[in-house]
Amino acid sequence: NAGVMQNPRHLVRRRGQEARLRCSPVKGHSHVYWYRQLPEEGLKFMVYLQKENIIDESGMPKERFSAEFPKEGPSILRIQQVVRGDSAAYFCASSPQQGAQETQYFGPGTRLLVL
């Protein structure tokens, strides 16, 4: 059983470029969550998605950031025109269904470095 997979594990971008982070949830899981961990900070919720729907994006920065979870394929977190402050570890988690009793299973994260 494969867990949550994220790629790439490490990503280096120059300021102004685009970053695309991919997350494949646990097989059979239809709920995906993205979190960001800034240096010396705790993980912060960004967005919660179901297949083809954004359920809660209250933690997403208003500009440059977008997320999707299409019917087929992985969930994508896209950061346009990256800035140095975007350097962080981005974690994806999945759960089988909605419900606070469900454990969220985390991937290994993508470490983004903006030069």
Added chain:
Amino acid sequence: KQEVTQIPAALSVPEGENLVLNCSFTDSAIYNLQWFRQDPGKGLTSLLLIQSSQREQTSGRLNASLDKSSGRSTLYIAASQPGDSATYLCAVVYGNNRLAFGKGNQVVVIP
């Protein structure tokens, strides 16, 4: 706004001692509380999940308690081992299945 605090931020203990890690949260309207382990450069591993109606959960050498009314949880690790060295994260589920995390307790167990 839900805020989660973990103290101490870092601690070192000799092997064999019991570990006590504290977590507090500001809004008692939570659905559950989870303790995770994070190793350097790695993802998060779920250790224990306590439903809001429960008082504690146990798994092997780990025991977590929850006092929802006072907004506190404690993770106990009995007879610590060097392999327990890691950062331990406390997180509460609230609102729309969101997890609110503390900054973690960084633990070093000295052989």
